[in-house]
Amino acid sequence: MTAQRRVVAEVLDGEHVHLTADEVHSRAVDKLPEISRATVYNTLGELVSLGEVLEVATDKRAKRYDPNAHRPHHHLVCAQCGAIRDVHPTGNPLADLPDSERFGFAVSEVEVTYRGTCPNCAAA
Amino acid sequence: MTAQRRVVAEVLDGEHVHLTADEVHSRAVDKLPEISRATVYNTLGELVSLGEVLEVATDKRAKRYDPNAHRPHHHLVCAQCGAIRDVHPTGNPLADLPDSERFGFAVSEVEVTYRGTCPNCAAA
DNA sequence: AGCTTGATTTAGACATTGTCTACTCTAGGG
DNA sequence: CCCTAGAGTAGACAATGTCTAAATCAAGCT
Ligand SMILES: [Mn+2]
Ligand SMILES: [Mn+2]
Ligand SMILES: [Zn+2]
Ligand SMILES: [Zn+2]
Secondary structure (H helix, E strand, O other), X not given: OOHHHHHHHHHOOOOOOOEEHHHHHXXXXXXXXXXXXXXXXXXXHHHHHOOOOEEEOOXXXXXXXXXXXXXXXXXXXXXXXXXXXXXXOOOOHHHHOOHHHOOOOEEEEEEEEEEEEOHHHHHO | OOHHHHHHHHHOOOOOOOEEHHHHHHHHHHHOOOOOHHHHHHHHHHHHHOOOOEEEOOOOOOOEEEOOOOOOOEEEEEOOXXXXXXXXXXXXXXXXXXXXXXXXXXXXXXXXXXXXEOHHHHHO
8 A cells, every 4th residue: 555545545535526537637646746647547457347437427538437346236327417416216227228238238237327417517 | 412421410310229320320431431520420410400310228328219209118138248229129118216305306307227148148 | 785587557559439610601581 | 703611731739657767765685
């Protein structure tokens, strides 16, 4: 555990955290000015390999890094401002995919992304 | 309707078509060698604005362009080879998101991505 | 403490994907 | 036939991500 890894872990701590690599880097620099972009990317990659952090693709640009890897969940995204909340829908979407719609695939995972407008953006 | 736009439309014709912009460009060049990357991006952007084509983010790299914009559907993706099929699950995932999990958002849309292994990759 | 060694970090080159701008080309109206 | 507006083009630029070579560091050994 080096200072660099500790700082990345600190930046990723919390609820509803879904930062891009550059956002992680920028916040890490605030705490440890000499940390490099490459180290942030390397550390994020290691955390993903270890299963401690998830990559999510809720926007169509940069990957986002999600420390909430141990409680399965889905995402609710504001189409205006990009705010992201973790959500726990009821029901199992896997059960909603009939065999006739599986094309012979062995299906193991589902990602659900809800989109809408957050209260802030609705007020504005 | 110019030759360039016709070629982009031809490339995007068919079922289960989910090409990246560069794949569209590369196939367009086979039919019309002088077509430029910028024109492909411009045309794809226009088709998306018109609602004729959807952008999907099934992989975490490039956006994919989906001409099946008129029949709502979701996607089944092979984690090995990236093959993508259109699927039509039963049930309405919107109904599975209770009010207590909406955080005051006005939710209007859901994307569901199933992941697994396609028959080809399972055989290999 | 000083040395050795392997792992970690760093800077920056490079790659991929996407956007933008200035210029050229072309089709169609006068 | 000209003029013009829209369309297309080449290439610069931007954003995101990957890779490599060199510097640095930490840990064990003497
Ligand atoms: Mn999350
Ligand atoms: Mn599709
Ligand atoms: Zn918002
Ligand atoms: Zn496959």
